[in-house]
Amino acid sequence: MKASDGEQVIRFEFTTAPAARLILLKHPDRIALDFSDAIPAVEPNGTDAATLIETLRHGATGPERYRYLLTPSRPVEASLVDVGAPAGRPTYELRLSESGADTAIVGANAISPNVTEANARATGVTAGEATGEGHHFTIVIDPGHGGVDNGAIGENGVKEKDINLAAAKSLRDSLETVSSIRVVLTREDDRFIALGERTAFAQKKDADLFISLHADSIRYHGLRGATIYTLSNRASDALSREIVENENAADQYGAPDLAAEAPEVFDILLDLTRRETVGYSEHFATALLEDFRKAGIRLINNPKRSAGFRVLKAPDVPSVLVEMGFLSNEKDAELLMSEAWREKTMGTLAHSIISFYRLDKTAEAREAGGEDADRRQLSAATVSDE
Numbered sequence: 001m002k003a004s005d006g007e008q009v010i011r012f013e014f015t016t017a018p019a020a021r022l023i024l025l026k027h028p029d030r031i032a033l034d035f036s037d038a039i040p041a042v043e044p045n046g047t048d049a050a051t052l053i054e055t056l057r058h059g060a061t062g063p064e065r066y067r068y069l070l071t072p073s074r075p076v077e078a079s080l081v082d083v084g085a086p087a088g089r090p091t092y093e094l095r096l097s098e099s100g101a102d103t104a105i106v107g108a109n110a111i112s113p114n115v116t117e118a119n120a121r122a123t124g125v126t127a128g129e130a131t132g133e134g135h136h137f138t139i140v141i142d143p144g145h146g147g148v149d150n151g152a153i154g155e156n157g158v159k160e161k162d163i164n165l166a167a168a169k170s171l172r173d174s175l176e177t178v179s180s181i182r183v184v185l186t187r188e189d190d191r192f193i194a195l196g197e198r199t200a201f202a203q204k205k206d207a208d209l210f211i212s213l214h215a216d217s218i219r220y221h222g223l224r225g226a227t228i229y230t231l232s233n234r235a236s237d238a239l240s241r242e243i244v245e246n247e248n249a250a251d252q253y254g255a256p257d258l259a260a261e262a263p264e265v266f267d268i269l270l271d272l273t274r275r276e277t278v279g280y281s282e283h284f285a286t287a288l289l290e291d292f293r294k295a296g297i298r299l300i301n302n303p304k305r306s307a308g309f310r311v312l313k314a315p316d317v318p319s320v321l322v323e324m325g326f327l328s329n330e331k332d333a334e335l336l337m338s339e340a341w342r343e344k345t346m347g348t349l350a351h352s353i354i355s356f357y358r359l360d361k362t363a364e365a366r367e368a369g370g371e372d373a374d375r376r377q378l379s380a381a382t383v384s385d386e
Contacts (some may be wrong), residue, residue, distance in 0.1 A: 006098035008052045014038055017090035021206065022080040022105050025069075025276055029103040031078050033068040033094060034316075036206070040066070052076050052096045061316045064204055075099040079107040136182035137359055139175060140202040142212040142311060143168035143185065144247070147192030152217030152246075154327035154336075161190065163215045163336050167324060170342050171211070174350035178360045195248070199314040209284070209353065210319040212311050215336050216243055217328040224329040225300040226345075228289055229321040230281045231313060232306035243323065244307035280318040284356055288320070291352035297345055298325075322349065 018038040025032055040058065054073040061067045072078075077099045083091050143164035145151030151160030165187070172183045184205050186198045193201075202210045218239070227243075235241035289304050312319040324345060325332035335341040354360050 006052075008096040010094040010096075012092045012094070013087070013089040014091070015089065017082075017085075019206070020080060020082075020092055022078060022094075022107070024078075024103065024105045029072060029075070031070045031072065031076075031103070031105065033070070033080065034061070035066050037064050038066055052098065064200075065316065067316070072096070072103055075101060075103045078103070078105045081107065137180055137209075137357060138182045138184065138205055138207050139209045139211065139353065140205055140207040140317075141168045141171055141183060141185050142198050142202075142210065143187055144212055144214040144311075146187050146190055149192055152215065152327045154217070154333040155330065156333060158327065158333065158337055160215050160217070160327060163324070163327070164213045165190070167213050167215075167342055167346055170346040171213070171349055174343075174347045175353065178354055180359050181354075195310040198311050199317075199319075202317050202319075203314050207314075207317045209357075210312070210314060210317045211349070211353075212309075212319070212321040213324060214247065214321060215324045215327055215332075216246060218242065218326055219328070221328050221330075223300060224326055224332040225298040225303065226292060226325055227300050227303050227305055227323040228285045228292075229309060229312070229323065230285050230304075230306045231278055231309060231319065233308060235307040236305045237302070240305045240307040244309055247321075248308075248310050277314075277316055277318055281312075281320055284318060284353075285320050287356045288322075288349065288352045291348055291355070295344070295348040297348060 012035070014035075019036040021034045023032040023034065024030075039060070052072055052074065053070050055071040056068065058066070058068045075098070076096045079095050081093045081095060083093050085091060143161070145161035145164060147161075149161065151164065153159055168185055172185060175181050175183050184201075184207075186201050187193055198212070199210075223239075229240070229243075235244055285304055289299070292299060292303075309321055312321055325336050327333050327336065
C-alpha cells in the first residue's frame, strides 16, 4: 500500500486470478472491492500520513465473495487495474487519486447500477456509463418452489410452481430485448432447489438484482392482488408473517439438514453491506410499485411489505419477492393462468427494472417521445384485472 502526492496504489496478489469488481457506495462515500473465490493470506499493510484512506475493513460477504471496504479521507477517483502477473502472481492494483469533485469509480471493472440508491433516476448516470463498456447487468430470476414442492395449489388444481416458472420465462423474454442485460433463472424446469441454494446461486452469478416470483394461497379467499416484499428482521404485519412462514417452509421438502437455517457469520462489514443492499431493494420496490399502479395491475392494500424471507437474504444482492396474486382467490387464479395477463405483468416488471437502472437508452428515447407510454396504456386496456 503506497501513497504519495495525492495518489495511492494498493496491490493485491493472488495464486490464481479471481473475478473482481469495484463498487461505489454513497452517503457516506465508500469504495467496495469484491473478489470472487479468494481470501486473504495476510492483513493489508498499515496506512501513513499521506494516505487517501481513512478506514479499511474486510471480510466475507458470501460463500464465494470477499470484500474490502474503504472509506476515503477526501474525494478520490478510484480504478481497478489488472496488471497481469509481473512476479508470476496474478495482480490487481487499486489506484486512487485526489479528486476535485465527488468520489468516483472508473474503468471496466467499475460497476454501479445497484449503487445508484434512491437517486437512480436522478443521477443522470446510465448503467452503461457506470459499468464500463462490455459489462452486463445480471438479473437472477427465481421461480419459487419446484419439484416435490408444489407451492400453493388452486381450487382448479393449478400448481404455484408452474405459474412461477411460466412467469419467470416471460420476464426473461422481456428483459432479454435489452443487450446490456444478462438474465439467469435459478431453475429452468420442474426441480426442487433449497432456499439457501437460490441465494448462493445469485451470489455466484454476481447478480446485480434478484427477483423471486410467487403466487401464494391464503385463508382469506377474498384477498387478491400483487404484493412486493423486501427483507426485514420482523414481518411488517400479520399477513406478511403468514406469507413468510409459508415460503420459508419450502425447505421441508428437501434433505433433513436443509430445513434448519445455516448459522450466519456476522460482523460489522456484513451488517453494513446488508443495510446498503436492503436500502437499494427498498428504493427499487417503491419504483416497481408505482409502475404496477400506472399499468393498472391490481394490488392488495398496503402492497409494499417486508418480512424475513430466507430467499432474500443474500447480503450483497438487492432482492425483492413479488407475490403476483393469490391462487386462493378465484379471479386471481384465472389471471395467473392467463398468458395475456402474465405477459402484461412481467412486461411491466421488466420495464420497471430497465427504467430504474437506466439500462436502455433507446427505451428512454422512446419513452421521452411517448411511444413506450402509449404501448403500456394499450397493454393495460387489453387485459383487465377486474
